[in-house]
Amino acid sequence: xxxxxxxxxxxxxxxxxxxxxxxxxxxxxxxxxxxxxxxxxxxxxxxxxxxxxxxxxxxxxxxxxxxxxxxxxxxxxxxxxxxxxxxxxxxxxxxxxxxxxxxxxxxxxxxxxxxxxxxxxxxxxxxxxxxxxxxxxxxxxxxxxxxxxxxxxxxxxxxxxxxxxxxxxxxxxxxxxxxxxxxxxxxxxxxxxxxx
Numbered sequence: 306x307x308x309x310x311x312x313x314x315x316x317x318x319x320x321x322x323x324x325x326x327x328x329x330x331x332x333x334x335x336x337x338x339x340x341x342x343x344x345x346x347x348x349x350x351x352x353x354x355x356x357x358x359x360x361x362x363x364x365x366x367x368x369x370x371x372x373x374x375x376x377x378x379x380x381x382x383x384x385x386x387x388x389x390x391x392x393x394x395x396x397x398x399x400x401x402x403x404x405x406x407x408x409x410x411x412x413x414x415x416x417x418x419x420x421x422x423x424x425x426x427x428x429x430x431x432x433x434x435x436x437x438x439x440x441x442x443x444x445x446x447x448x449x450x451x452x453x454x455x456x457x458x459x460x461x462x463x464x465x466x467x468x469x470x471x472x473x474x475x476x477x478x479x480x481x482x483x484x485x486x487x488x489x490x491x492x493x494x495x496x497x498x499x500x501x
Contacts, residue, residue, distance in 0.1 A: 330368055331413075338361075389450055389455050391497065401493070402492075416436065436470065443465075447465050
């Protein structure tokens with residue numbers, strides 16, 4: 306007796322599907338990426354997409370996690386590995402110039418791009434929380450340098466962390482507008498001139 310198989314095909318590759326969904330969200334943003342865009346890019350039908358990932362929001366949440374581990378973790382790594390906050394920020398900005406302009410994927414930062422193109426309060430809030438968590442990491446690292454005397458005692462750690470975040474966010478948008486890696490590296494170099 307032959308039974309029909311339902312759901313995802315046996316050849317379904319979840320990692321490849323997530324990569325394709327990530328590219329779609331990265332290019333268009335959350336709001337502008339439709340279910341039909343996702344099914345076309347992944348190469349599965351809507352029922353298979355829902356069976357594999359749940360709804361669009363659940364798929365997006367999973368994509369954001371994958372993006373963070375593949376493309377967005379360079380900041381946390383630099384903060385952990387570099388001896389000072391200034392060295393970490395310099396490395397973060399230089400690596401951002403490379404990642405944001407890499408021709409192997411859409412330009413800029415997906416977390417920033419997806420946030421610009423959404424009317425979903427929940428999605429916008431989740432992405433905002435991710436960005437704020439990065440700012441908190443920057444601020445914590447800066448405070449550690451203040452405590453050791455690496456930075457002056459009167460350094461405004463919060464303002465300096467926000468400055469770093471603003472430069473990163475600006476570099477992301479500039480890359481989407483066509484800035485080259487070299488141009489963004491020049492921005493990174495100049496940004497460090499404001500470091501106390």
